[in-house]
Amino acid sequence: MNPDYRPIIPANPSFRDDGTLYSAQFDDVYASSHGGLEQARHVFLSGNGLPERWQSQASFVIVETGFGAGLNFLATWRLWKKTAPADVRLHFISVEKHPFGVADLQRIHVAIPEILPLARELHESWPVPLPGFHRLHFEGGRVTLTLLFGDAAVMLKQLNAAADAFFLDGFAPARNQAMWTEPVFHEIARVAKPGATLATYSVAVSVREGLSAAGFTVEKRQGFAGKREMLAGRYAGGATAIAASEDKRAIVIGAGLAGSTCAQRLTGRGWAVQVIEAHRAPAQEASGNPAGLIRPVISLDWNSHSRFTTAGFLYTLRHHAALRSGGNAMTTGEGGVLQIARDATRFEKQQRIVEEFSLPQDLLRTLDAGDASMLAGAPVAGPGWWFPQAAWADPASMCIANLAAGGAALTASYGVAAMEIKRSQDEWQVIDAGGLVIACAPVLVLANAHAATSFAPAQWLPLQPVRGQVSLVPEREGRPLRIAVCREGYVTPSIGGMHCLGASFNEGMSDTSERTEDHEGNLQRLEKMLPGFASGLGAGGLRGRVAFRAVAPDRLPVVGGLGQPGLFACLGLGSRGMTWSGLAAELVASQINGDPLPLERNLVAALAPQRFRKPSANQV
Numbered sequence: 001m002n003p004d005y006r007p008i009i010p011a012n013p014s015f016r017d018d019g020t021l022y023s024a025q026f027d028d029v030y031a032s033s034h035g036g037l038e039q040a041r042h043v044f045l046s047g048n049g050l051p052e053r054w055q056s057q058a059s060f061v062i063v064e065t066g067f068g069a070g071l072n073f074l075a076t077w078r079l080w081k082k083t084a085p086a087d088v089r090l091h092f093i094s095v096e097k098h099p100f101g102v103a104d105l106q107r108i109h110v111a112i113p114e115i116l117p118l119a120r121e122l123h124e125s126w127p128v129p130l131p132g133f134h135r136l137h138f139e140g141g142r143v144t145l146t147l148l149f150g151d152a153a154v155m156l157k158q159l160n161a162a163a164d165a166f167f168l169d170g171f172a173p174a175r176n177q178a179m180w181t182e183p184v185f186h187e188i189a190r191v192a193k194p195g196a197t198l199a200t201y202s203v204a205v206s207v208r209e210g211l212s213a214a215g216f217t218v219e220k221r222q223g224f225a226g227k228r229e230m231l232a233g234r235y236a237g238g239a240t241a242i243a244a245s246e247d248k249r250a251i252v253i254g255a256g257l258a259g260s261t262c263a264q265r266l267t268g269r270g271w272a273v274q275v276i277e278a279h280r281a282p283a284q285e286a287s288g289n290p291a292g293l294i295r296p297v298i299s300l301d302w303n304s305h306s307r308f309t310t311a312g313f314l315y316t317l318r319h320h321a322a323l324r325s326g327g328n329a330m331t332t333g334e335g336g337v338l339q340i341a342r343d344a345t346r347f348e349k350q351q352r353i354v355e356e357f358s359l360p361q362d363l364l365r366t367l368d369a370g371d372a373s374m375l376a377g378a379p380v381a382g383p384g385w386w387f388p389q390a391a392w393a394d395p396a397s398m399c400i401a402n403l404a405a406g407g408a409a410l411t412a413s414y415g416v417a418a419m420e421i422k423r424s425q426d427e428w429q430v431i432d433a434g435g436l437v438i439a440c441a442p443v444l445v446l447a448n449a450h451a452a453t454s455f456a457p458a459q460w461l462p463l464q465p466v467r468g469q470v471s472l473v474p475e476r477e478g479r480p481l482r483i484a485v486c487r488e489g490y491v492t493p494s495i496g497g498m499h500c501l502g503a504s505f506n507e508g509m510s511d512t513s514e515r516t517e518d519h520e521g522n523l524q525r526l527e528k529m530l531p532g533f534a535s536g537l538g539a540g541g542l543r544g545r546v547a548f549r550a551v552a553p554d555r556l557p558v559v560g561g562l563g564q565p566g567l568f569a570c571l572g573l574g575s576r577g578m579t580w581s582g583l584a585a586e587l588v589a590s591q592i593n594g595d596p597l598p599l600e601r602n603l604v605a606a607l608a609p610q611r612f613r614k615p616s617a618n619q620v
Ligand code: SAM
Pocket: 011, 029, 030, 031, 064, 065, 066, 067, 068, 069, 070, 071, 072, 073, 095, 096, 097, 098, 099, 150, 151, 152, 153, 169, 170, 171, 176, 178, 179
């Protein structure tokens, strides 16, 4: 097991006789017995000059240590709702080592009517207790909560943000030393904007000295209720502020999953986006397959691929919920996805992962072959994992929903081929085959898979087109497959009378026509998942679809800046576009808009196009 994977141990709440929320582990209360919301207002909000300070900024970024029951967050959101101008966005980032389960949060919040309506929204998107970053959006994207599940010192090191204010709210330093250490203060200073403020209820000498040493000037103020004093501070040092373009116009090349999702994440931030697509409609290449799976990948070594895929999966679930609540329907299937183990050794490994990672049942469960068959509605080849929230989906419906959600801020030009891109006078120009400039904007996102490498500024990206062929298998009488099943390939339930079966992986092959041997391969993979399911069916009579996915040598996506001002990539989504596109697009949009990033710094680096830059080329 990867030593960096530290399972999350959820909090176990208890209440003192006066009803105050209490932690037996730390022998301390979560908030003042005189009222958590009142304490939030006095210490953390007023202590940071709120609500006055967010009147004049396009976005206000708060970093908190200790999310606990989220009272500070909910009080902040509530105040923001009442006082912030319509165009001001709130980013609240909070690190928490022992998050509550959702049932406990519900129990705690139901007793606080003032915040209950907002708390209910929080409960709906509350993440499973997996270590890492979890990004949640509220208020149509105007309020963003980024939860960092894990130890403060470890997780804050992974944060990329420029913070306006800090809420330091660990348990009392004497009981919870880890929250008030030099490394924690150092990370706080690292992400502080010049002039950033902080507030905390603690005036312990070690806290004052630690904060001063990290570059904050601190002063005592009148404390809350029973407390004589509290601390307020201001960052005296400078910082590398994250620069964002004032001119919020962007071009996105490509209207598949990558492009449509990037466009949606940008319009959600107030950008005007022009999508340019060579085909006459969206989702005509790999995103035009009839169906695919949205599911996590979990490996014992918890490598970058598993981390990003699992985080992407959880983000996609929330992204889809938001699209749907905005009236943008998609074609997706419920019931989860079964992942059949390849053999007994692999199944043992699956079981070990569940135990050692303390993975929540909401995310996955191991099932024996009998239970798996019952669930699937057809006999499966063996035991495996069941991801209850995973789904099959029609990728084109996801693209269309993203594009529609962009509303008037998103314009799309179809049947327009971009032949060249050029930086001229602080703008990117997109030029067609006739040499005409068809679009210009300060920001350009390449989301056109391997075709991006035909543009000179992206020629160095080692993206390969990999051919994939899916097969369509007619519904089988008496075999009503209810949920999607995967192993080395995948099969969906019947969609309009056909099961979608995927997919071949033909590296270095450019043949665009359907090949019988690939249908044969898909049927063989099906047989290893659902023995006998397709008996009597020959490959010869099958129909399917061929598409090319763009794949990087390390099989990770290529997401981030391309090393030239305003030029970004959302490429290399391979066969995981449906699971990856939401979080990949959120990363690109955050980078473009100068927002806190939704992923750990080491994952951002693992996905960055710059990983393929030769050291010498770096200087260019
Ligand atoms: N701000 C919270 C609220 O508004 O409800 C209350 C926070 S409570 C005083 C302190 C929190 O810090 C607890 O939820 C606790 O689990 C968390 N915590 C303790 N040690 C931690 C650590 N080393 N890293 C991250 N979180 C930690």
